[in-house]
Amino acid sequence: MNFENLGGNENLKSELLSLEQSNRFPHAIILNGGDEASRDALTLLLSKWAVCRGEQKPCSECIPCQKAQKGVHPDIYFAKGSGKTDVIAVAEIREITRACSIIANEADTKVFVIKNADKRMGVEALNAFLKTLEEPPQAILFILTTEDAGTLPETVLSRCTVLNLEQSTTFSNETLELAQKILLSITETSELNLLKNTNVLADKTTALEVLPAMRAILSDALSLTVSDEVLLSKDLSEILSRKLTKKKIIGLIETVNHAIYTISRNVNLSLMSTWICGEFRRISWQK
Numbered sequence: 001m002n003f004e005n006l007g008g009n010e011n012l013k014s015e016l017l018s019l020e021q022s023n024r025f026p027h028a029i030i031l032n033g034g035d036e037a038s039r040d041a042l043t044l045l046l047s048k049w050a051v052c053r054g055e056q057k058p059c060s061e062c063i064p065c066q067k068a069q070k071g072v073h074p075d076i077y078f079a080k081g082s083g084k085t086d087v088i089a090v091a092e093i094r095e096i097t098r099a100c101s102i103i104a105n106e107a108d109t110k111v112f113v114i115k116n117a118d119k120r121m122g123v124e125a126l127n128a129f130l131k132t133l134e135e136p137p138q139a140i141l142f143i144l145t146t147e148d149a150g151t152l153p154e155t156v157l158s159r160c161t162v163l164n165l166e167q168s169t170t171f172s173n174e175t176l177e178l179a180q181k182i183l184l185s186i187t188e189t190s191e192l193n194l195l196k197n198t199n200v201l202a203d204k205t206t207a208l209e210v211l212p213a214m215r216a217i218l219s220d221a222l223s224l225t226v227s228d229e230v231l232l233s234k235d236l237s238e239i240l241s242r243k244l245t246k247k248k249i250i251g252l253i254e255t256v257n258h259a260i261y262t263i264s265r266n267v268n269l270s271l272m273s274t275w276i277c278g279e280f281r282r283i284s285w286q287k
């Protein structure tokens, strides 16, 4: 993926690169947080990438790229919405679903963009959209942008890949230490330390500090596969990137993301920490 002049978040870029290279590019992406201009810039870049005919996608030079840039590509759709607040009605979602089943006009992939989905989609529209997500048509890329993806239903979140635009924040030493302990125990052969260390996640306040730190370290480990840039915990990131494949690191990041978004709901946190432990175990052990 060619990021051109796209500024900012290196972790996010390496996450996207890894998804592209591992042929696991999702059919639904949520671009979350950051400012609207950054979300728009990344939406445009991903739309161009999906329709580009050039070598280094997006090349910005081929005709599909230029059409996308001008907003006139026939396979890139933006949900229009209606009324003063641009609310997206169920009828529009149904129309999108119908359009999904029709083959793309010029590109290999159709792109559907729903900007500010957290503000513009009501319960009914989200439910209708969920049906499409559950049985995703071939060669579709949904791009949703949100200010706070945490307000979307869990059922929708779990079927999308959430990419966070916010730069990683600073963490206290105590938080970092707990995050490091958990991540290091993933690489150990015995399950005991992992079980013991993930216990701290049963406390909501601790979990909401430690999980983002874990995500930042994992993103660093992922960055190491494409550059030398490491922000937080160099030694640990090196160990992780040596012991785990890119695919596994992405899986771990997805697990952490999932945990962060479900924690804001009233989930049972000890069940959650057990779930995380099990997922970490499954991902690190899979072939």
Ligand SMILES: [Zn+2]
Pocket (backbone or CB within 6 Å): 051, 052, 053, 054, 057, 058, 059, 060, 061, 062, 063, 064, 065, 066
């Ligand atoms: Zn192009």
